[in-house]
Amino acid sequence: MPTIENPRQTLVDLFQVAVQRAMxxxxxxxxxxxxxxxxxxxxxxxxxxxxxxxxxxxxxxxxxxxxxxxxxxxxxxxxxxxxxxxxxxxxxxxxxxxxxxxxxxxxxxxxxxxxxxxxxxxxxxxxxxxxxxxxxxxxxxxxxxxPCEGLSLADKQRINRELLRSGADIGEMNTVRKHLxxxxxxxxxxxxxxxxxxxxxxxxxxxxxxxxxxxxxxxxDASTCEQTLDILRRYQIDVPAVVRVGLTSGALESxxxxxxxxxxxxxxxxxTPAQSLQAAADAARALGLNAYVLSDEIEGESREVGKVHAALARAAARGEGPFQKPCVILSGGETTVTVRPQPEGTPRGRGGRAGEFCMGLAQALQGQPGVWGIAADTDGIDGVEDNAGALVAPDTLARAQAAGVSLQAHLDHNDAYSFFDPIGDLVVTGPTNTNVNDFRALLVL
The missing domain is CATH 3.40.50.10180 (Glycerate kinase, MOFRL-like N-terminal domain)
Structure with missing residues (x-):
């Protein structure tokens, strides 16, 4: 049985191994x-x-x-x-x-x-x-x-913001970007x-x-103007009339x-993300841990993906399911955050995909003994804040309650940064100068 004296540091170290592999x-x-x-x-x-x-x-x-x-x-x-x-x-x-x-x-x-x-x-x-x-x-x-002809930089900025808040996946966002x-x-x-x-x-x-x-x-590029129009309609994103004409006629085809x-x-x-996850898995095995890579292509709503990961970790903690503890469960990919509407005048929540994942993870784990987690963006910046991501520990919810910080309120506000900051669970690395997307690891002891 390996001795892991500091589970939090072990997870941060695995994240650093993944980053170094992609330098x-x-x-x-x-x-x-x-x-x-x-x-x-x-x-x-x-x-x-x-x-x-x-x-x-x-x-x-x-x-x-x-x-x-x-x-x-x-x-x-x-x-x-x-x-x-x-x-x-x-x-x-x-x-x-x-x-x-x-x-x-x-x-x-x-x-x-x-x-x-x-x-x-x-x-x-x-x-x-x-x-x-x-x-x-x-x-x-x-x-x-x-921007394409007929589209100003201000238009492009607005469309980018609306795409980022819409819950569109990276493929959909880039289909629009390529045709504009x-x-x-x-x-x-x-x-x-x-x-x-x-x-x-x-x-x-x-x-x-x-x-x-x-x-x-x-x-x-195999995507089309027609697909771009469909994505814009689906997420209710407006473009200038001249751009819509260009998309409809195919004049803006890539x-x-x-x-x-x-x-x-x-x-x-x-x-690639897979190479970085494999490097982290190799490092975990060198510590005497079993290591499992779920996938480097996981997508979906960040908080919901966090809940699914929590279910896997809880099963492993009980000695059930396919993962044998002590182990590390790894995954990558690019999840999304759908920004919830807020009352007028309410400040925007602070956070990104990794923090949102960790809030969903913490909520579903409910303080499960023997389970720690990390989610961080390998570029060192989660969204637009100064943190790479966050950590979750068995005592995360208890420490948050003691600090008067409500997990549900911060989930409702997409405000992961303000949830994890007061309890010292942010992961701050600064820009790493590489980028192989999200890194997630669950440590089950």
């Missing part, structure tokens, strides 16, 4: 393409929460990679956009060659718009001798924004033609679909599979 410097080198021919340029374009870390990794690894291929020109040019505050420290011996700018997430801003416009200008200047390396990671949908954009849905790669385009991506989406990560700026401009382009996944 670009550890994973990018194996996927670097051959350098361009003499006279050709290496142009780097990218977007995402891991964008700056991916650019730094490329700058670190590229010179030796080029020399290994017999080349001498190790110069890089280009532009990458990342989320505000997601800039990793730069070693003194790695000169910066790729420009990195910061922009807003999850609702786009002017900085993201300017970055997208500049990237398309750079793309249009590429030749057949050039190599374009596109560094794509989660968050790129918001960070790389140039001048750069997503394969359009960035189309603009790079005739250059050779190699996309290196970190997946933050269930199923690792390249067309969904950052709304697929460099890959063809770049489809088989398009000649995308022929011969390459795509490599350098980090």
């Amino acid at each position: 670009p410097l550890h994973t990018l080198g194996a996927h670097l393409p051959p350098p361009p021919p003499p006279g050709g340029r290496t142009v780097v374009l990218g977007a995402g929460k891991a964008g700056a870390a991916m650019a730094l990794a490329l700058e670190t690894l590229w010179p030796e990679h080029v020399r290994a291929h017999g080349g001498t020109d190790t110069r890089l040019t280009g532009l990458v956009v990342t989320r505000y505050g997601h800039l990793p420290p730069r070693p003194a011996d790695v000169p910066q060659q790729i420009e990195v700018v910061e922009a807003a997430h999850p609702v786009p801003d002017e900085a993201g718009l300017r970055a997208a416009q500049r990237m398309l200008e750079m793309a249009h200047g590429c030749t057949a001798n050039d190599l374009v390396i596109c560094l794509i990671s989660g968050g790129g949908s918001s960070l790389l924004t140039w 954009s001048r750069i997503k849905g394969g359009r960035l790669a189309q603009a790079c033609a005739p250059a050779r385009v190699v996309t290196l991506a970190i997946s933050d989406v269930p199923g690792d679909d390249p067309a969904v990560i950052a709304s697929g700026p460099t890959v063809p 770049v489809k599979p088989g398009h000649p401009a995308l022929a011969g382009q390459q795509f490599a996944m350098i980090a």
Whole structure:
């Protein structure tokens, strides 16, 4: 029987193992393409929460990679956009060659718009001798924004907010984003033609679909304008009349599979949620725990997913079901939070998917002895707060009651941050500079 002296720290340590597995410097080198021919340029374009870390990794690894291929020109040019505050420290011996700018997430801003416009200008200047390396990671949908004709940035911001509050899943949100954009849905790669385009991506989406990560700026898109209209109708989201006409006529269609401009382009996944969950499982087994990975594709309403996880943990605690304690039950994916309507003048709740999951988990566990849990976003930011997620322990509800904090009231208000903060159960890491989506682990002793 293993000795786990600090269950909370054990869960935080497993989260850190998952994050480290997805760090670009550890994973990018194996996927670097051959350098361009003499006279050709290496142009780097990218977007995402891991964008700056991916650019730094490329700058670190590229010179030796080029020399290994017999080349001498190790110069890089280009532009990458990342989320505000997601800039990793730069070693003194790695000169910066790729420009990195910061922009807003999850609702786009002017900085993201300017970055997208500049990237398309750079793309249009590429030749057949050039190599374009596109560094794509989660968050790129918001960070790389140039609305379609007839749609203002203010319109795009409103639509993004309404999508985030609607309960739409990531696939639905990105279908809309791709069809209301001048750069997503394969359009960035189309603009790079005739250059050779190699996309290196970190997946933050269930199923690792390249067309969904950052709304697929460099890959063809099989979704349609008709599907976009259906999603807008289903969630009652308005768009300007000229945009609705463009969707209805098909004028706003994305770049489809088989398009000649995308022929011969390459795509490599350098980090995935499944790899990070497996790394955490291996670390748990090294501690003498049984480790079970449910799935890296779990979706659904966050609080309800938390309740399902609680049922599995309670069964394991009783010695029932498929999981044998002492164990860790792991899962990933991207759940959703449907924001509940509040009385006018009521402040918005603070929190994200991970915190909402933990509230549902705590409510369903009801202080179950021997069960601890963690849910955290691997980018280090749960929603728009400063925490990565939260912890749940057997005494979470008792401590909340002693502090005068009502779980049901905070669930009703989608206010996970204000529930877990007073009882010291927030997980705060700061930006991790990578992103393989949600990480969840239940420890049953």
